[in-house]
Amino acid sequence: MSMSIPGPGRRLGALVAVALVVAACSSSATPAPSVAPATQAPAATQAPATQAPATEAPSASAPAQGGATTIGSAFSDAVPKAAFQAMMDYCTQQTGVKTTINTVEHGAFQDALNSYLQGTPDDIFTWFAGYRMKFFADQGLATNMNDVWAKVGDQFSDAYKTASTASDGNQYFLPMYNYPWVVIYRKSLFQDKGYAIPKTLDEFIALAKKMKADGLVPLAFGDKDGWPAMGTFDILNMRMNGYDFHVGLMAGKEKWTDPRVKAVFQKWAELLPYFQEGALGRTWQDAAQAMITKKAGMYFLGTFAGEQAPDPAIHDDLAFFPFPVFGNEWDAEMGIDAPIDGLMLSKTHANPAADTALLVCLASPEAELTFLKSNPNNVAANKNADTSGYTDFQKQMQTILAGSNRIAQFLDRDTRPDFAGPNGMQGFLQDFLGNPTQDLDAYLGKIQAFWDSLPPL
Amino acid sequence: MTDRVAEMSVKVPPLPVTGGTATDLVTPGRKGRGPLLLSRRDMVILALMAGIPAFIHIFFVWVPTILSVLLSFTSWNGIGGLDRIKVVGLKNYSDLVSIYQPFWPAVQHNLIWLGVFLLIATPIGMLFAVLLDKDLRGTRFYQSALYLPVVLSLAIVGFIAQLFYAPEQGLINNLLGTTGQNGQQLIDWLGNKSLNLWAVLVFASWRHIGYIMILYLAGLKGVDPTLREAAKVDGANEVQTFFRVVFPVMAPINIVILVITLIESLRAFDLVFIINKGLNGLELLSVLVTNNIIGEASRVGFGSAIAVVLLTISVGPIVLYLTRSQKGIGE
Numbered sequence: 001m002s003m004s005i006p007g008p009g010r011r012l013g014a015l016v017a018v019a020l021v022v023a024a025c026s027s028s029a030t031p032a033p034s035v036a037p038a039t040q041a042p043a044a045t046q047a048p049a050t051q052a053p054a055t056e057a058p059s060a061s062a063p064a065q066g067g068a069t070t071i072g073s074a075f076s077d078a079v080p081k082a083a084f085q086a087m088m089d090y091c092t093q094q095t096g097v098k099t100t101i102n103t104v105e106h107g108a109f110q111d112a113l114n115s116y117l118q119g120t121p122d123d124i125f126t127w128f129a130g131y132r133m134k135f136f137a138d139q140g141l142a143t144n145m146n147d148v149w150a151k152v153g154d155q156f157s158d159a160y161k162t163a164s165t166a167s168d169g170n171q172y173f174l175p176m177y178n179y180p181w182v183v184i185y186r187k188s189l190f191q192d193k194g195y196a197i198p199k200t201l202d203e204f205i206a207l208a209k210k211m212k213a214d215g216l217v218p219l220a221f222g223d224k225d226g227w228p229a230m231g232t233f234d235i236l237n238m239r240m241n242g243y244d245f246h247v248g249l250m251a252g253k254e255k256w257t258d259p260r261v262k263a264v265f266q267k268w269a270e271l272l273p274y275f276q277e278g279a280l281g282r283t284w285q286d287a288a289q290a291m292i293t294k295k296a297g298m299y300f301l302g303t304f305a306g307e308q309a310p311d312p313a314i315h316d317d318l319a320f321f322p323f324p325v326f327g328n329e330w331d332a333e334m335g336i337d338a339p340i341d342g343l344m345l346s347k348t349h350a351n352p353a354a355d356t357a358l359l360v361c362l363a364s365p366e367a368e369l370t371f372l373k374s375n376p377n378n379v380a381a382n383k384n385a386d387t388s389g390y391t392d393f394q395k396q397m398q399t400i401l402a403g404s405n406r407i408a409q410f411l412d413r414d415t416r417p418d419f420a421g422p423n424g425m426q427g428f429l430q431d432f433l434g435n436p437t438q439d440l441d442a443y444l445g446k447i448q449a450f451w452d453s454l455p456p457l
Numbered sequence: 458m459t460d461r462v463a464e465m466s467v468k469v470p471p472l473p474v475t476g477g478t479a480t481d482l483v484t485p486g487r488k489g490r491g492p493l494l495l496s497r498r499d500m501v502i503l504a505l506m507a508g509i510p511a512f513i514h515i516f517f518v519w520v521p522t523i524l525s526v527l528l529s530f531t532s533w534n535g536i537g538g539l540d541r542i543k544v545v546g547l548k549n550y551s552d553l554v555s556i557y558q559p560f561w562p563a564v565q566h567n568l569i570w571l572g573v574f575l576l577i578a579t580p581i582g583m584l585f586a587v588l589l590d591k592d593l594r595g596t597r598f599y600q601s602a603l604y605l606p607v608v609l610s611l612a613i614v615g616f617i618a619q620l621f622y623a624p625e626q627g628l629i630n631n632l633l634g635t636t637g638q639n640g641q642q643l644i645d646w647l648g649n650k651s652l653n654l655w656a657v658l659v660f661a662s663w664r665h666i667g668y669i670m671i672l673y674l675a676g677l678k679g680v681d682p683t684l685r686e687a688a689k690v691d692g693a694n695e696v697q698t699f700f701r702v703v704f705p706v707m708a709p710i711n712i713v714i715l716v717i718t719l720i721e722s723l724r725a726f727d728l729v730f731i732i733n734k735g736l737n738g739l740e741l742l743s744v745l746v747t748n749n750i751i752g753e754a755s756r757v758g759f760g761s762a763i764a765v766v767l768l769t770i771s772v773g774p775i776v777l778y779l780t781r782s783q784k785g786i787g788e
Contacts, residue, residue, distance in 0.1 A: 111752050114535055132753070139536045224648065224733050277637055278624045280737050281648025286625065295638065417753040418534075422734055423745075427559060430737040434650050446558060453552045455532040455543070455756070 067354030068098040071343075072122035074109035083374040084126075090370045091361035097354045117141040123349035124359070129163035129340035130409035131250070133173045135417055136344070137166035138457065143345040144170035147356050152363040155382050159407045163340050174343045174359055175381035176368055179303045180400050181231045181337040181410075182320040189294050190319075197321050201239075204324040208274040211297040218274040220296035222287030223433060226426030229279070230411035231337055232300060233429060235323045236264045238335035243406035246335070250414040256448040262440050269436040280430055292318075302339070303397055306377040318393060322400050335406040339413055340381060416457060424450055522768065529762035535755040542758075549762035560763070563740040566654055567770075570661070570741070571722035578662035579718045582669025587699060589670070590677040604671050606664040615731030618660040622646035650738035657739060661728055665721055669714060676710035677703070712778065719774045723767065742767045 075084040081103060088099045102122055104112070113127075117136060127133060136142050149171040153161065156175060164173035190197070193214060198204035208218035223229040237246045241260045248254040249261065276287060276296060284301060288308040291299035299305060300323065309315045325331040343362060349355050361367055365385035372380055372394070379390070379397045387398055401407070412420035419425060428447050432438070495503070529549055533542040553560050585603055589596050606614060621628045624645055630636045637643025646656045680703055688698040704711070726743040729735045735744030742763060749760030 113753055114755055118536060135753070139534075141536065226734065226736050278643045278645035278648050280650075281622070281624050281645040281653070286623070290625070418756055421752060422736055422748045423557070423559065423756075427736055431558070434648075434737065446556075449556045450558070453556045455534070455545075 066096045067351045067357075068100070069124060069349070069351055069354050069358055070100045070102060070122040072109070072116070072125035072346075073101050073103045074106040074126045076103050076105045076109075080371075080375050083371045086374070087362065087367050087371040090367055091358055094361045094367075095354075095357045097358045099358065117346060121346040121348070123351070123355050124343050124345055127173070127342065127344045128409070128413050129160075129173050129175060129342060130413040131415055132409075132413045132417060133164070133344060134166045135457075137168070137170075137172040141347055142172045143347055143349060144168075144172050145174060145345055145356070145359060146170050148174060148359045148363065151360050152382075155363065155365075155384050157383055160340065160381055163407075163409060164342075172344055173340075174363055175340045176342040176362070177372060177378040177381055178338045178340040178401070179378045180322075180397055180404070181235065181300065181302050182322055182397075182400060183298050183300050183324075184291060184303070184305050184318060184320040185298045186291070186294060186314075186317050187319045188317050189297065195297070198324050201324050201326045205271075205274070207297075212274070216294075217276045217290060217296040218298060219276060220287040220290040220299040221276040221279040222282035222284045223279045223430060224281055224283050226422060226430060227412055228284045228287075228301065229429040229433060230420075230425065231302070232268065233264065234337045234408060234411050235300070235335075236268055237261070238333075238406070238408065239323065239326045239330060240264055240267065240328070242330040243333055243335040243408065246408060247414065250411065252415075252451060256444045256451065257441070261444060265432060265436075265440050265444070268432075272433075272436050280433055302337075303393070304377050306393060315393065316391075320396060320400075322404070333406045334404045335408060336400070336404040337410050338401055338404070338407045339410045341378075342381065416454065418454055419451060525761045525764050525768075528758050529765045531758040531761075533757045535750075535757045545758065549759045552759070553762055553766070557759075559740040559745055562738070563742045563745050564766075566740055567723065567725070567742050569654060570658065570725050571719065573658050573662060574665055574718050574722045578665040579669050579714060581662075582666040583673050583714070585666065585670040586673035586677055589674055600671075600674070604667045607667040607671065609664070611661075611664065611727035612731050614660050614664055615728045618657065618728070619647070619732060621660075622656055624648070647732060648737070653732075653738045657728055657732060661725065665718075668721075669718070672714060672717070673707075673710065676707050680706055712781065716774065716778055723771055742770075 071088065073081070073084055075081045085101060088101060091097070092099055109116075109126075113125075113136070116125075118141065127136075133142075137144070144166070149161070149164070153171075156164075160175045161171065164171045164175060166172045189195075193211075195207055195210070196203075198207045211218040221228075234246065237249070240263060245254060245260060249256070249258075255261075276282070276290060279287070284305070285308055287296075288299060288301065288305040290296040291305070292309050292314060303320065306315055306318055309318060322334065322336060325334070343359065345355060345359070363382060365380060365382045368380035368382050368385055369389065372378055373389075376391045376394055379385075379387075379394050379401065387395065390398065408414055411425060415425075425447075428443075428450075432443065528542075530544060530546060531542045532545045532549070585599075589600055589603075593599070609617075619627075622630075624630060624643060625636050625638065627636075627646070629646065630644060633644065635642050635644040645652070647653045684702055684706065685698055688702045693701065724743060725741055726735075726747070729739040729741055730744055730747070733739055735741055735748065746760050746764045746767065749756045749763065
């Protein structure tokens with residue numbers, strides 16, 4: 001009797017054993033096949049684009065270019081997706097260049113960018129400025145757009161140009177818009193309770209204490225996704241040690257074991273009692289809701305937190321101020337994180353003249369404003385953009401950005417991606433938040449050791 | 458010539474590879490086995506039947522595996538060709554155990570996962586199967602209710618878990634009055650490192666129990682009822698009948714269940730990845746492999762080293778299983 005069972009049972013078992021091997025190595029197996037076919041010489045691909053004849057590309061106002069181009073877009077949410085389409089439609093009309101947009105969900109877009117750019121990428125793709133742009137430019141996966149910058153460069157401030165320039169001194173990025181990281185609050189709550197906007201850290205702490213006494217969470221906070229806490233580290237580091245030190249640290253010129261970094265984490269630990277409890281289990285969206293529903297008094301985040309208040313009445317009630325100064329030599333610099341989003345050119349774009357014409361148009365204030373009309377949580381990158389149509393929310397952003405003398409991108413845009421990601425800083429910052437009283441010297445030693453273990457770029 | 462072929466055929470009875478006439482291949486079967494007679498056509502068919510699966514297996518399983526092992530001694534960011542791959546010797550492995558913070562927690566979590574599945578979830582699933590096998594009233598309802606989570610993908614289970622465990626809006630905190638608002642204490646189910654793995658394991662087990670239950674139930678249905686009757690006649694009670702008669706008879710199914718439990722524990726991934734990308738107390742080896750290899754700046758060599766560790770751990774149960782089942786054939 002028992003003889004009848006072993007047959008199929010054993011076969012199933014064997015199948016399962018095979019599946020086990022497959023499961024164990026399938027994720028590692030994925031990259032293996034790409035060893036062979038990737039034979040392009042990255043160094044060679046950097047050169048040709050500079051030769052793109054600048055004379056061929058007509059100015060944005062003369063619809064003469066024609067041609068077609070494809071655009072890889074990470075604007076997958078409904079609102080920005082429609083806005084991006086409208087922006088492209090505007091430039092198609094202006095330049096005669098036909099555009100095809102291929103949209104990919106933004107998380108997947110970021111994760112896949114590496115292999116996407118090595119395969120058959122679209123001619124133009126959406127990306128971020130700063131180190132994250134530099135990384136792909138340095139790997140020879142992008143084409144510089146010096147010809148575009150030659151035409152439109154005077155319409156962007158130096159900060160934008162710097163953020164668009166890679167290690168070789170060429171521009172590989174066209175900024176579309178940016179948004180500052182600020183302390184967001186509801187005007188009506190501040191009015192009702194008679195709170196004043198804090199300018200210094202002492203005033204900030206005093207206000208936080210008052211809010212606590214009023215039964216409010218002073219600062220909403222959520223770091224389940226690992227990256228929002230980076231903004232808090234950035235601003236504390238810039239306020240306490242200045243922009244140059246911060247950027248040096250991000251670039252690996254300064255050490256994480258530096259006592260100045262330790263001071264930042266000590267200060268953060270001191271401030272943590274004013275932050276919303278249980279941040280590691282909360283998304284930024286939920287934290288924003290706490291501020292929007294007046295359970296929390298303030299929230300330090302990018303202005304995109306406004307997306308969580310789709311009701312215009314509530315959105316109009318949102319206001320914000322720059323993170324308070326600490327009363328030291330860096331006060332005047334008013335450093336801020338204001339990440340820039342924009343466009344890049346892939347290494348093998350088919351129709352350079354059409355792409356240049358299109359990008360010149362996309363750099364124009366009109367194109368940027370077309371995009372921002374339906375997404376008012378950002379401001380246009382082009383300094384000639386007509387700001388009269390801005391909402392109060394956008395005007396405030398404009399004012400704060402104008403008052404910031406040093407603009408950083410964001411931790412995961414200012415440093416190498418393998419250091420910033422889930423293996424590195426995301427995990428480290430969560431570790432700190434979960435255990436802020438730990439031995440900071442040992443903690444920072446681990447971060448520096450991880451940095452040192454990364455391969456040279 | 459004839460002797461040599463005969464000799465070889467004895468060594469490898471089912472698959473004589475050298476040519477020869479049919480009569481050459483007649484071997485004096487051992488232990489009373491009948492003579493083996495293969496025509497040329499049979500041999501071609503045999504070669505195809507063995508060859509194609511072997512090719513698929515080698516090409517899609519062993520070649521990538523060996524490449525992974527080789528890559529684990531290198532440093533490569535996934536960009537460019539072979540010339541960009543740098544051999545770094547054992548550096549990936551030494552970094553892994555000394556500098557890479559998530560590694561040891563991940564190993565520990567995988568072991569906890571395995572322990573919970575093996576000692577709690579799987580026995581519960583088997584118990585449910587035994588109970589359902591008794592044809593209680595409403596068996597079909599219980600069966601469907603318990604099996605339901607298996608139909609859901611683990612990603613969906615992850616979303617459900619988040620609805621339960623969210624700090625302010627979550628069901629559990631609202632029932633317990635632990636939302637952290639209005640002076641209440643907050644229980645941060647998914648954010649607290651010492652809680653979240655167990656919270657997630659509840660949902661992982663919820664699904665695993667149903668899976669084991671249905672497999673075991675199918676096995677129980679196949680047990681010859683006369684065996685139970687015989688046990689009853691001999692005066693065995695329910696518990697004795699199960700442990701002395703039914704359980705031993707089900708040995709092959711038990712091994713399948715064991716192997717499935719091992720696989721499920723080692724390949725655990727989706728649930729934690731959906732919840733927080735496998736960070737902060739939910740690190741698992743499979744997630745670390747993904748985090749290193751997929752993404753903007755991949756560390757293919759380093760990720761491969763973690764995959765090799767995972768493979769090494771997986772090989773243990775496979776070897777155990779194969780040796781046990783080989784023994785079964787010998788008898």
